[in-house]
Amino acid sequence: MKRILVCTxxxxxxxxxxxxxxxxxxxxxxxxxxxxxxxxxxxxxxxxDNLSGTLGLDASRELLDRLVEVEHEKARIAHQKSKLIxxxxxxxxxxxKIPFQTIHETGFLVDIFHQFEEKADAIVLGKRGENAxxxxxxxxxxxxxxxxxxxKPCWMSSREFQPIDRILLAYDGSxxxxxxxxxxxxxxxxxxxELHILKVTQxxxxxxxxxxxxxxxxxxxxxxxxxxxxxxxxHPETAIGTYIEERNINLxxxxxxxxxxxxxxxxxxxxxxxxxxxxxxxxxxx
Numbered sequence: 001m002k003r004i005l006v007c008t009x010x011x012x013x014x015x016x017x018x019x020x021x022x023x024x025x026x027x028x029x030x031x032x033x034x035x036x037x038x039x040x041x042x043x044x045x046x047x048x049d050n051l052s053g054t055l056g057l058d059a060s061r062e063l064l065d066r067l068v069e070v071e072h073e074k075a076r077i078a079h080q081k082s083k084l085i086x087x088x089x090x091x092x093x094x095x096x097k098i099p100f101q102t103i104h105e106t107g108f109l110v111d112i113f114h115q116f117e118e119k120a121d122a123i124v125l126g127k128r129g130e131n132a133x134x135x136x137x138x139x140x141x142x143x144x145x146x147x148x149x150x151x152k153p154c155w156m157s158s159r160e161f162q163p164i165d166r167i168l169l170a171y172d173g174s175x176x177x178x179x180x181x182x183x184x185x186x187x188x189x190x191x192x193x194e195l196h197i198l199k200v201t202q203x204x205x206x207x208x209x210x211x212x213x214x215x216x217x218x219x220x221x222x223x224x225x226x227x228x229x230x231x232x233x234x235h236p237e238t239a240i241g242t243y244i245e246e247r248n249i250n251l252x253x254x255x256x257x258x259x260x261x262x263x264x265x266x267x268x269x270x271x272x273x274x275x276x277x278x279x280x281x282x283x284x285x286x
Contacts, residue, residue: 002030005120007113007146009036010085013126017157018089020281021124022096023164024155027189028121031099034089035116037109038078110145117152124155127275127282143275147256147284153183154256156275156282164250166194169220170240170274173199173212176255180285181216184253185223195220195227198243200236237273249280256284 006021008014025032086102093100105112117123127143147154167190171177184190197216201209213231220227232239244252252274275282 002028002121003119004028004030004032005113005116005123005152006032006034006089007037007109007123007125007142008034008085008089009126010081010088011126013157013159014085014089016159016161017124017126017155018092019161020155020157022093022098024122024124024189025098028187030121031101032093033101033103033116033120034086034093035103035105035109035113036082036085036089037112038075038082038104038106039108109142110149113146114149117150120152122153122155123150124157127156127158147286151286153180154284156284158279158281160279162250162280164193166196166247166249167251167253168196168198168240168244168247168249169216170236170252170254171197171199171213171216172236172255173215174255176285178255180253180255180283181219183285184225185219191224195225196243196247196249197227197229198240199229199231200234200239201231202233204231204233237277240274241277244278244280252278252280252282254282254284256286 004021004025006017008017021032024030082104086104090100090102103116113123123146125143125146143156169177169180169184171181184195197213197220199209199213199216203209209231213229217227217229230243232243240252240254243249254274
């Protein structure tokens with residue numbers, strides 16, 4: 001059976017991720033692995049601090065002992081929080097009758113998720129995490145690193161779930177967008193949905209841009225889709241965002257990288273902007 005890896009911190013974005021993962025699991029006939037990682041950075045910082053130079057040896061020991069006690073209590077609370085997060089996820093997937101397992105690890109998500117990613121066909125996580133209400137214009141701390149490190153498709157969930165009827169493929173001809181197109185053609189996930197393919201260009205008369213869009217349309221039709229294709233002039237971030245709003249798109253498909261020479265170092269600027277601004281989930285391919 002295929003597997004979907006859901007990374008959760010219990011935040012409001014995670015709740016949306018569960019619903020999108022359930023939708024994806026049904027379309028793929030897949031099971032779900034729900035991974036929660038308890039972050040230990042705070043505890044590590046306390047245990048490695050040396051305060052004797054500023055406080056004196058005895059005072060340093062007393063303070064360090066107290067800090068360690070506090071961290072042990074925080075660790076106990078964090079463990080209980082993790083248990084509640086995974087119990088909540090389990091109730092959700094159980095109610096949807098989707099095969100699942102919950103996984104609790106301690107450490108750093110970006111280091112740990114690889115061992116579970118290997119068995120997954122896709123990764124689902126929220127665009128922002130548990131501090132989303134304080135940083136609504138920013139992406140989650142782990143998101144960029146996971147997208148850069150993962151070799152699997154990454155589904156970035158929006159805050160609010162909405163049923164998926166219309167999907168938009170933002171196509172630029174790059175290797176990652178071609179990979180997205182091949183996945184769409186080979187998978188059952190998007191069959192029967194209304195497909196839009198958008199190519200944004202600085203010059204609508206550019207023959208190479210027209211040929212790029214036509215090639216994508218031909219491939220999509222060969223896979224049984226009846227795509228609505230559009231060539232728009234402008235900046236990709238603005239044009240894609242406007243198209244999503246005007247056509248009531250429910251899901252954006254795009255490559256994580258474009259043609260930039262530094263595409264292997266950072267996620268593409270257009271991709272990052274769409275992740276920040278889009279109110280629909282974004283499905284990314286490297």
